[in-house]
Amino acid sequence: MFHNAIYNLLKFIFRAYFRLFYKTEIKGLENIPTEGGVILACNHLSNFDPPLAGGFEELKRNSVFFIKKEILNWPILGWIFKSWKFIPVDRKRPGGDTAALKSALRVVKKRGSLFIFPEGTRSKTGEPGRAKPGIGFLAYHSQAPIVPMKVINTNRLPFTRKVGFTVGKPFKIEPQEGREIKEQFQDFADKIMQEINKLD
Secondary structure (H helix, E strand, O other): OHHHHHHHHHHHHHHHHHHHHOEEEEEOHHHOOOOOOEEEEEOOOOOOHHHHHHHHHOOOOOOEEEEEHHHHHOOOHHHHHHHOOOEEEOOOOOOOOHHHHHHHHHHHHOOOEEEEOOOOOOOOOOOOOOOOHHHHHHHHHHOOOEEEEEEEOHHHOOOOOEEEEEEOOOEOOOOOOOOOHHHHHHHHHHHHHHHHHHOO
16 A cells, blocks of 8 residues: 555655646547556657656556666665566567566456556657567467557756646457467557557
8 A cells, every 4th residue: 555655655746747847748648548457558769758758658547567676676666666566678689578478467467557668768760660579479368458558758858848648548458360379469569569559
């Protein structure tokens, strides 16, 4: 209970920070389902993305986040993230972190909300990157609705006054009959990034 209170307080502080210091435009929060398993998929431009997107999506839904494994070694923050049961991902593991993906799949199948950056890392150019097949694995095996989300201008902070965060409508991707399952993971991932990139 104490950890949840800290978590909710931090999200409140994040929202207040962006509203106070920046012209922050938030669109489409009503598109986030308030119940049932769901995958929230967002582009990734900077370290400001988790507090911006996470701070405001909490108005509709508390989500479990993927985080890079290295964060768990940070003083204080590492302990906090462990207590919040975020899912650490070993991005250097050959073939991907299967254990992390299975943990994430359990979240969605238990009717929880999973927040993920499909590209797996921040864009170094500000241009969209290609999604990793991991989100395709999750979308395929969960068959949960995907909610595309897009942050704008966060890579220009703190040298811009305007940032944005748009939430698109939920959608599903149907598996293709007769194709090898693993071959479809990247197709699913690419489709999700296409939906994210359509947002403005």
